Amino acid sequence: MKNLQDYLENLYTCARTQCGFCVYECPVRKVLGFETYSSRGRMHVARALAQGLLEPCKEIAELYYKCTLCGYCEAVCALENTNIFRAVRKFLVSKNVIPKEHLAVRDSILTADNPYAKDRRLKYFKTLPVRKSKTVLYLGCTIPISRRQIADALKYLMEKVCPEIGYLGEEEYCCGLILYESGFEKEFIEQAKKNIESFKKNGVEKILTVCPGCYIALKERYAEYFDIDYEVYHITEYFYELVNSGKLNLPKIGGEVVYHDPCHLTRHGKVIEEPRALLEWLGIDIKEAPVYNKYYARCCGGSILMFYPELASEIGVMRLSELLSTEADTIVSACEICEIALDKAAVKKGEFIEVVDIVELLAKALK
Amino acid sequence: MGGREALERAFRELVEVLGEDRVSRRLEVMFSYSRNWNPCTKEFAALPDIVVLPKSTKEVSEVVKIAYKYKIPIIPRGGGTSMSGGSLARGGILVDTKLMDKILEVDKENYVVRVQAGIPILKLNEELRKYGLWFPYDVESKAVATVGSVIALRSDGTFNIRYGKIENHVCSITVVTGTGEIVELGHRKTLISSSGYHLHWLFISSEGTLGIITEVVLRVVPIPPHRDIAGFFFPSFNNGVKALVDMLRRGVLPESANLQCKNRLKFYAHAYKAKYGIEPKVPEWSEAVLFLSFAGDGDVVDFMINKSKKIAKEHGGEPIDDREVLEMWWTSKHVAIEPEETRFSWEKPFIPFKQKWPDSQREKRFGAAGVSVPVGKIQEMYKKYLEYASKHGLQVLGMNVYFQHPNSTHVSISFAVWVGDSEDEVKRFYEYVKDMAKTAVELGGSMSAYYGDGEVLAGLNRYEHGRALDYMLKIKQIFDPAGIMNPGKKFGESRWVK
Numbered sequence: 001m002k003n004l005q006d007y008l009e010n011l012y013t014c015a016r017t018q019c020g021f022c023v024y025e026c027p028v029r030k031v032l033g034f035e036t037y038s039s040r041g042r043m044h045v046a047r048a049l050a051q052g053l054l055e056p057c058k059e060i061a062e063l064y065y066k067c068t069l070c071g072y073c074e075a076v077c078a079l080e081n082t083n084i085f086r087a088v089r090k091f092l093v094s095k096n097v098i099p100k101e102h103l104a105v106r107d108s109i110l111t112a113d114n115p116y117a118k119d120r121r122l123k124y125f126k127t128l129p130v131r132k133s134k135t136v137l138y139l140g141c142t143i144p145i146s147r148r149q150i151a152d153a154l155k156y157l158m159e160k161v162c163p164e165i166g167y168l169g170e171e172e173y174c175c176g177l178i179l180y181e182s183g184f185e186k187e188f189i190e191q192a193k194k195n196i197e198s199f200k201k202n203g204v205e206k207i208l209t210v211c212p213g214c215y216i217a218l219k220e221r222y223a224e225y226f227d228i229d230y231e232v233y234h235i236t237e238y239f240y241e242l243v244n245s246g247k248l249n250l251p252k253i254g255g256e257v258v259y260h261d262p263c264h265l266t267r268h269g270k271v272i273e274e275p276r277a278l279l280e281w282l283g284i285d286i287k288e289a290p291v292y293n294k295y296y297a298r299c300c301g302g303s304i305l306m307f308y309p310e311l312a313s314e315i316g317v318m319r320l321s322e323l324l325s326t327e328a329d330t331i332v333s334a335c336e337i338c339e340i341a342l343d344k345a346a347v348k349k350g351e352f353i354e355v356v357d358i359v360e361l362l363a364k365a366l367k
Numbered sequence: 368m369g370g371r372e373a374l375e376r377a378f379r380e381l382v383e384v385l386g387e388d389r390v391s392r393r394l395e396v397m398f399s400y401s402r403n404w405n406p407c408t409k410e411f412a413a414l415p416d417i418v419v420l421p422k423s424t425k426e427v428s429e430v431v432k433i434a435y436k437y438k439i440p441i442i443p444r445g446g447g448t449s450m451s452g453g454s455l456a457r458g459g460i461l462v463d464t465k466l467m468d469k470i471l472e473v474d475k476e477n478y479v480v481r482v483q484a485g486i487p488i489l490k491l492n493e494e495l496r497k498y499g500l501w502f503p504y505d506v507e508s509k510a511v512a513t514v515g516s517v518i519a520l521r522s523d524g525t526f527n528i529r530y531g532k533i534e535n536h537v538c539s540i541t542v543v544t545g546t547g548e549i550v551e552l553g554h555r556k557t558l559i560s561s562s563g564y565h566l567h568w569l570f571i572s573s574e575g576t577l578g579i580i581t582e583v584v585l586r587v588v589p590i591p592p593h594r595d596i597a598g599f600f601f602p603s604f605n606n607g608v609k610a611l612v613d614m615l616r617r618g619v620l621p622e623s624a625n626l627q628c629k630n631r632l633k634f635y636a637h638a639y640k641a642k643y644g645i646e647p648k649v650p651e652w653s654e655a656v657l658f659l660s661f662a663g664d665g666d667v668v669d670f671m672i673n674k675s676k677k678i679a680k681e682h683g684g685e686p687i688d689d690r691e692v693l694e695m696w697w698t699s700k701h702v703a704i705e706p707e708e709t710r711f712s713w714e715k716p717f718i719p720f721k722q723k724w725p726d727s728q729r730e731k732r733f734g735a736a737g738v739s740v741p742v743g744k745i746q747e748m749y750k751k752y753l754e755y756a757s758k759h760g761l762q763v764l765g766m767n768v769y770f771q772h773p774n775s776t777h778v779s780i781s782f783a784v785w786v787g788d789s790e791d792e793v794k795r796f797y798e799y800v801k802d803m804a805k806t807a808v809e810l811g812g813s814m815s816a817y818y819g820d821g822e823v824l825a826g827l828n829r830y831e832h833g834r835a836l837d838y839m840l841k842i843k844q845i846f847d848p849a850g851i852m853n854p855g856k857k858f859g860e861s862r863w864v865k
Binding site for chain 1: 389404410463487489
């Protein structure tokens with residue numbers, strides 16, 4: 001992770017370009033109003049911090065930690081906006097100006113190996129069959145703790161459809177992405193080391209993730225610090241390949257859904273067409289959120305749900321409204337955190353709509 | 368009472384009116400509003416004292432009444448992309464209008480819409496599309512430029528050779544004057560009236576110096592069924608202009624027209640170079656490039672394009688065959704940020720992760736003198752441009768002529784140079800702008816064609832307007848008796864051009 005000073009030229013370029021492509025649609029600005037909360041606003045403040053014109057303080061920390069890092073700004077800008085905001089967070093950590101919620105989550109990961117301060121054993125208790133393989137499924141923390149239905153679907157798929165997929169059980173550790181995103185670089189590197197050593201010890205060559213956050217962590221963030229000798233695929237990429245190469249036949253289950261692109265998978269991971277292809281093969285009619293889909297998909301607020309639940313749910317409601325406008329009766333996504341956020345948004349908005357993970361649909365079809 | 372105490376009281380009263388969430392005096396918030404698009408040094412920051420976020424005309428009125436009471440400057444702000452520093456503060460209350468972004472009425476039968484002035488043009492068109500309608504005022508900063516700000520600046524638009532500048536779109540406006548009074552100006556839902564004085568026209572390019580535009584009734588048009596583009600190399604600018612005049616005379620009616628020099632073409636083809644590693648090929652003999660777009664039924668568009676090719680040839684033009692060059696021009700002019708559902712199928716999307724525009728701005732940045740001259744003087748002005756750029760030690764970026772008046776050749780011209788952000792280079796840039804401004808007036812044109820006077824040209828207004836400036840000041844006095852509305856813009860002393 002670079003330092004704030006490394007981005008000075010980018011910050012000057014933004015200040016002098018001032019094009020504002022990133023301002024209006026920023027989900028956080030839409031809720032909080034001030035341009036300060038948009039990417040351009042944060043770029044100006046980052047410049048002032050880097051130039052020593054502003055001193056770090058609690059309010060400035062909130063400004064950066066409230067960013068969902070959805071990267072909508074990066075669909076229209078070349079200035080590595082979210083990496084700059086990560087660098088600001090790292091700078092804030094170095095100055096010890098950190099919101100208490102983020103400190104609590106850091107401590108939870110370091111002591112309980114998950115961000116939710118839950119007993120670590122919850123992650124492995126009756127989830128997936130632990131077995132060795134060169135190809136393993138990386139379950140992550142959120143699915144076993146808060147989205148058990150996905151774990152059930154995965155278990156079925158591993159037991160009945162994909163016997164080649166293994167699972168490390170207790171030898172899988174939290175990916176630590178939240179540490180990275182929050183600017184706790186040192187702690188992130190330690191967390192990454194634990195996983196990489198475990199992958200080595202267990203002879204892992206290929207990792208399949210379900211959570212797009214874990215996907216980015218294992219595939220891209222670890223590679224910033226270590227020479228990694230394993231491949232990482234999102235579960236949708238893996239199933240796409242199975243079907244595309246004729247190794248798996250998907251029965252048609254029909255239906256009509258709207259697909260919500262998770263930011264980490266779509267804009268950061270660039271996995272866009274594979275989930276759609278799987279849905280099509282399942283005989284499902286895909287509705288797209290008007291205008292804001294694929295690269296331009298908007299954030300659901302999920303990444304800040306545990307830190308700023310009110311703000312996150314306002315963002316979630318905006319996204320939900322776009323998805324509901326398609327009149328589909330089911331929302332499908334490929335990220336458990338998005339699904340939790342959209343479920344909460346539906347409750348807040350007083351709407352009933354089913355939110356499912358694509359893995360659940362695959363399991364349903366193959367039963 | 369004045370100074371800090373007045374600000375303190377005003378702050379408390381603003382919080383009472385808008386609530387704590389929509390009033391701020393945090394320093395980091397001030398920094399985020401500290402720039403416009405005009406060139407300035409790395410350290411430059413124009414800080415307001417307070418930023419407010421009203422949501423309605425009534426709230427704007429309350430805000431201005433408080434400012435009027437304490438004689439505190441008001442700086443209205445739309446997208447913050449002004450090229451003349453139009454929304455830069457020198458203290459005071461900055462009014463961010465972007466929460467006033469609602470569409471209040473879509474009158475499909477009469478082809479008019481009523482909107483809050485803080486809605487960005489891209490957003491407005493995204494909504495209008497649901498009704499098959501289009502607001503064809505396509506400014507390049509449309510993702511953030513608001514309806515209010517394009518009125519306040521009389522900005523350029525891509526499609527103005529067909530649809531005209533903003534006065535051709537504004538039926539009526541609601542404004543809050545410098546005393547906080549709410550007044551409706553113009554003629555409800557019609558563009559056509561010969562009754563009274565057309566006071567809404569006074570607000571066109573008024574840059575917030577008379578009041579804040581809060582609501583607008585705009586004419587809109589049905590979305591055209593089809594569009595296509597064409598381009599030509601010409602031996603000179605005069606040849607290009609004559610060809611266009613002849614096209615208009617013979618009934619070939621483009622919806623957009625740009626005439627540019629080779630250098631400007633290279634600037635727009637940044638993505639071409641990124642893709643192929645070479646610049647697009649321009650014949651040695653060619654000085655000027657004319658780009659056109661046409662809209663209508665497919666057969667009409669095809670006919671117009673074929674006819675334009677024939678006429679261009681008669682004036683020494685040669686059609687550009689490389690479709691990719693044409694589309695790159697178009698992507699940079701119109702669809703660079705349009706999501707899939709708001710463009711025609713052939714129109715190239717902005718390519719995320721590749722074709723990102725600030726990438727061309729890393730070393731030195733775009734800076735322009737945006738003037739207007741009579742069409743017969745383009746060639747002469749171009750020579751002066753090269754001369755002044757050289758005189759002030761600035762690298763030429765290129766000229767682009769935007770045809771801005773319906774079915775005619777009245778133009779707005781961007782004479783761009785590359786500008787660094789050292790104090791010396793910024794100073795030289797504004798000296799260049801001053802030379803260009805004076806020459807444009809001498810040639811029978813205007814020193815500002817699309818970005819108002821702002822803080823850049825404020826001090827030169829006597830040069831362009833002479834005695835008329837005194838009448839303008841009297842008009843300002845009527846709308847803004849305390850002189851609090853965007854002070855320093857239009858009439859004050861420029862921060863930069865001395």
